[in-house]
Amino acid sequence: MNKTDELVFLPLGGTGEIGMNLNLYGFGPENARKWIMVDLGVTFADSSTPGIDVIMPDPVFIEERREDLLGIVLTHGHEDHIGAVAHLWPQLRCDVYATPFTAELVKAKLIEAGLEDEVPLKIIQLGGRFELGPFDIELVTLTHSIPEPNALAIRTPLGLVMHTGDWKIDPDPVLGDDIDIERLTEIGNEGVRAIVCDSTNVFTPGVSGSEADVGKGLTEIIGELKGKVAVTTFASNVARLESVIRAAEACERHVVLVGRSMHRVIGAARETGYLKNIPPFVPEDEAGYLPADNVLYLCTGSQGEPRAALSRIASDSHQHVTLGKGDTVIFSSRMIPGNDVEIFALQNTLAERGVRVITEKDHFVHVSGHPCRDELARMYQLIKPEVSVPVHGEARHLLEHAELARELQVPQAVVLRNGLMLRLAPGAAEVIDEAPSGRLFLDGDVLIPEGDPAVQERRRLAFAGTVFVTLVLDGKGEVLGEPQVRLLGLPEDDGTGVSFEERALDAVDDVLDRLPLRKRKDDGAVAELVRRAVRGAIRREWGKKAAVEVVVTRV
């Protein structure tokens, strides 16, 4: 170890938002630091960025140092932890480490991107331990809403960092191992410099509850139901799928999988040893022959996604599955902020068909996968870190989590935002630098920076449409042919019967009438006069400013 060695933590995603995790750990002197990356996820866009579905962290800081990037370690298989690998790996080109189930999910994405032969995907067993340069990385099994959630105990010459990933303490997780309390205790006793910890549920008192209890809740309510039953949940929550399958079995219902990702995840789960002893599924197209009381559809679409199975069933446009009066849909899921309008619309469509809708509001059919306050307290009690670094949360979650850590007697708690580089050791934890950070938007197949004018321009188009004007002038400035206008996204007329097209053409004529030939030398100047006149004429009647583009061609 060198006197100038430092251990640093640098989040490029996941602080200030829930989702899009990208964490960097660096070790060494400033000019020769080695790095590992923990997770590389995406987040999903909302309507403020029209035309964009997927957002990911801008990795430029580490891209410029990719020779010193020793590997990417994935804690678990959720999109906000693995979703950017296939998009950003070509810029990073290092080894990727994951446990078997997570690796299976990543592999499917790499195949889709045509990268399966390029990316060195290294499989680490649960509880495994491996070295990457100065980092000695041990996987510690936790519980979460997906199989194989791992915390990382990252040992360095300057101390141990506990990176929790996403977790909860589930006393009976149904699938996979229990949380490894013994190992956590040992690590705590070994001495932990810092914990980098999940903040999602810091505002929720108590504990998140057990998956086994969800199983009981589901069995109870399904046992009371007549008619067809559909249950919707995230496909990646394999323990929940198992809970549903067991409940169906107890209630003498055959399970029918509906939705592409249900099949994909269950394939990956079986490939890696999960869901072994369950009754066979009934194919979609054969389920129609079963009595309604003996069917349970396990569907994608719990967030109201318009193309997912449940939305198609609700709108009666699914090829094989229909639901109607006397049937029931159970939302075994939570409502993710931003999805409420879509979810309510879906529930209304179902209600209109006479389908009963059951959610976590009426029955015990869901538990969260993240730690509530008592679970966080337990983790701090076990790990006894010197420094708490809340991640995986919006600003308000991180601040509340830091407050809680201080209440729990953690000597130091530091709230970061993406791009702030925190020295964890030696000395007091301290922000020592700011790295470039930001977000990349996947626009169609092209990655664009968050500030790209394309998105801003589309937002303007969405508000007030656009008008194209063409004008052909000869060398003297005489108009040749007819000026033409095209309107996109405007109402036909202003309510008085005069069309906006007519108003625009009149405005062009007015400008030309007032503009003597000698003032028509400069195409740009003519275009600008026409643009203003057209925009003004439309604004006066419409009250909005359309984007007006004028093209002058000189022949």
Place this chain on the structure above:
Amino acid sequence: MNKTDELVFLPLGGTGEIGMNLNLYGFGPENARKWIMVDLGVTFADSSTPGIDVIMPDPVFIEERREDLLGIVLTHGHEDHIGAVAHLWPQLRCDVYATPFTAELVKAKLIEAGLEDEVPLKIIQLGGRFELGPFDIELVTLTHSIPEPNALAIRTPLGLVMHTGDWKIDPDPVLGDDIDIERLTEIGNEGVRAIVCDSTNVFTPGVSGSEADVGKGLTEIIGELKGKVAVTTFASNVARLESVIRAAEACERHVVLVGRSMHRVIGAARETGYLKNIPPFVPEDEAGYLPADNVLYLCTGSQGEPRAALSRIASDSHQHVTLGKGDTVIFSSRMIPGNDVEIFALQNTLAERGVRVITEKDHFVHVSGHPCRDELARMYQLIKPEVSVPVHGEARHLLEHAELARELQVPQAVVLRNGLMLRLAPGAAEVIDEAPSGRLFLDGDVLIPEGDPAVQERRRLAFAGTVFVTLVLDGKGEVLGEPQVRLLGLPEDDGTGVSFEERALDAVDDVLDRLPLRKRKDDGAVAELVRRAVRGAIRREWGKKAAVEVVVTRV
């Protein structure tokens, strides 16, 4: 009374959604029916209709019968009950009836629209009774989250209809009269043919709680706080404003109003006799001289509206008001579905500034203005209607409400959707007709029908932008000048360094190279070939289909 007389109910808004109320009651034989309208409100658009803020019911059915429309009766002053009056009255041109406070709010809107001298706005006192043709209308005072919420007891020769408007049973409403239980009992004993009733909170068990208790909760929490305190709530909730003002008084804080609608509503409230005995407000620009512990800002912006007071304060762009470390914001409000992302973003911005955020989740600082299940049960017990018609709810609320009414022994409960005409008497309630119904969008200053292609087109522009191509041809088909392209809403290039502009121009050249002069006779055909080529060239690299417009000018 005539043998062919019928009493009918026809909602054109408010069934299938919460908001945009428009209810019609008709009496008489089919060919000579007289109508009254109850409420004429708007709803606020979400991101699925870009560029649209305000939506209202399409009144075409009653517009065509406006000679038989005897009047518009407004139950109370919320936007979803009065917001469309200024927009749609010109098509209806009848008398408008409201109690003093509601009339004051409507008047302000009419002045803004320049209609104050045209619209006959008739003021009815609380508890008043008046006749419109065959309709004998009595106002019954209820409680709600705005002053002067009235139910209407509408008596006709074929029976009495109780139209509840929005209501709750508040045992101690702070401002205004208690709910008139005695009168409701009398009306119930008189015999009620049908109730048309608020469904908003039908999924919430128990009761909604009392405004007086919110006052106590606010006083308690504000009493514990140091630093500046800001409370945000809907300005129209005058009782809440009074609760906040009293709490401030008890905690030795001066109240500062922030936000235009705070001033507007408090003006209307004072004009009509409310908020008389309260301490004077401190103007915004003088509040800075007060000690932090003696200030309470009462702000608009509880839904995260970007231009409202609280958002401007949070982003530190308010002229007079600043909040920072040690200060607190209390959200004395609920989160309206669809607003969660904006509200959380606002709370994060505040948290980042060190401001503590308190919501109804942590403290008792809000109650709903709509009846929960026990209150609905009480209303049915008092009114004892023969028919229940749930309104003011999405499909799932209406269905649940009808179910509840049946459980409460109401002989008939009918779920409608906008446009279904229900005969209430004589005979069993029955849907007898369907009227044209739909929504109008306020697009800038122009009202357009919901299906207008403008909005659909803007949605497409928002997704994939647009490309404009111009081409000038002479009589033989030779290209004159240079073809030009303009791209709006596209990324600069495809990531390989080749711009989309270049790709578009290349595509134009390719088409022209392959197209002999003899095939350039028809402008439309040339344009279509160019359009396809450009669209294809962009789609291949971008993965999205931009709207491509090609203008060919022949000179």
